[in-house]
Amino acid sequence: MNICLFTDEEITRPLSLRDSRGEHLIKILHKKEGDSFSAGIINGKAGTAVITKIQSHEEHSPDNRKTWLEGTIEFDFTPESDGKPLYPLKMIVGFPRPIQLKRLLRDIAGLGVSQIHLTATELGEKSYLKADLSSPEECRKMLLEGTVQAAGTHIPEVFIHQSLQECLDSIKKEENSQTGSNSTSITAHFALDNVSPEISLIKKMNEAPYDIKPFEQAVAAIGSERGWSKSERELLENYGYVRTGMGIRVLRTETASTVAATLILAKMGLLG
Template sequence: MNICLFTPEEINNPLKKSDERAKHIIKVLHKQPGETFDAGIIGGAAGIAVITNISEDGEISFSFEPKSAGKKLYPLTLIIGFPRPIQLRRLLRDAAGLGVQKIILCGTDLTEKSYLESNVVSDGSAYKMLLDGTAQAASTHVPVLEVARTLDDVLKTTDDTASKIALDNRRASSSLHDFLLHEGAHSVIAAIGSERGWTERERDLLEKAGFTLCSMGIRVLRTETAATVAGSIILDSMGFLQ
């Protein structure tokens, strides 16, 4: 946790001893009254918090001074074939850490149907992973998370002004490296299939929607690994990781 994130309501109230952020401030950062820690408002300003008091029961009172508008998210949308929940948690944390603007989880032809019934999104676990990744990156802006039942539903609403990439190691017409080298993209939508990849029907559907099928070499990667690697390569090609 490289920044403590608060909602606008929380930023003006003491932190209770049981709060994970309070535990981090006291037990990890070893902060005392008068000292500071990095803090920010979720979706808003980043700045410095000054500890004004630590009560006998462990409550931390602090004041907050904004310093910047926070790190902007990058113009990259990831469409992800719904992975198994344990992979999804890691994927969301890493994607948020990279600064991805939006993540769309969707069912695919080969998605295990039970994954779609997982409560990882509805119970708040997914959002917590996004917050964890955002805090790790010392950022305040959290990626938008959307869920769709099918890839077909997602492709009906994709932005036609963005460069569109679908990772595929069977019918790729270009390597991801070569596509990005010649595309000069300012905004990208990248689709990554579920752990069993795309069907021929979905490949046809993606190409019809304007996606270029791109490979990242001959190795077959986990969905979470492919998303992180592709996201890094894309953001680097757009000049955001320099």
């Protein structure tokens, strides 16, 4: 835990020692009164918190087999910055297995992408969308984990779509609204495809038109574990996505997502 994040309401209240954050501060970081720790407001300011008071006592289970701390940590928070900004990269990801979803969302959030669009695909397993870990609330918890690991405060937005068509329409609508507000930034659209890519991702990012005027925003689409169907490839092309590859090896959805995001962010000059 590289930063403790709180909601607007929590930042002014004592923190319970039974809360995972309070437990981490006392048992892992061994913080005492007068000590400070990195803190921030979710989707808001980052800064430093100073512990002003710790009230604690031990509680025991009826059979004395379990012991835990009860009490609170009082602290004063001083905001110092607006937090680390999210990057202008949106990720479209075909629903992976639930066990992979947690790692994927955590790592993508750690990289600082702005939006994650999870979508059903024609070749993907439909039951994944109904898994407990696939709800917006659970996804947000995983994104929060990645944000905390990266010592950030801003959490990527997560959207869940029932089809790729629905997903692409949603992103296109948002892009059209930005165009209507006189946005002049160039947006690149990449569809990662290990079956029939037109060009490598790295080569495409260095070719026209991006060699003349680099893109300032990007959308990267990664299919589910069975990849894109023929009709989905055609759909992506119709929406202006270039089918790109990242070598001859077949990567897991979570791995492909992290690698693609890293390459794109590096090309945008955001990791240097």
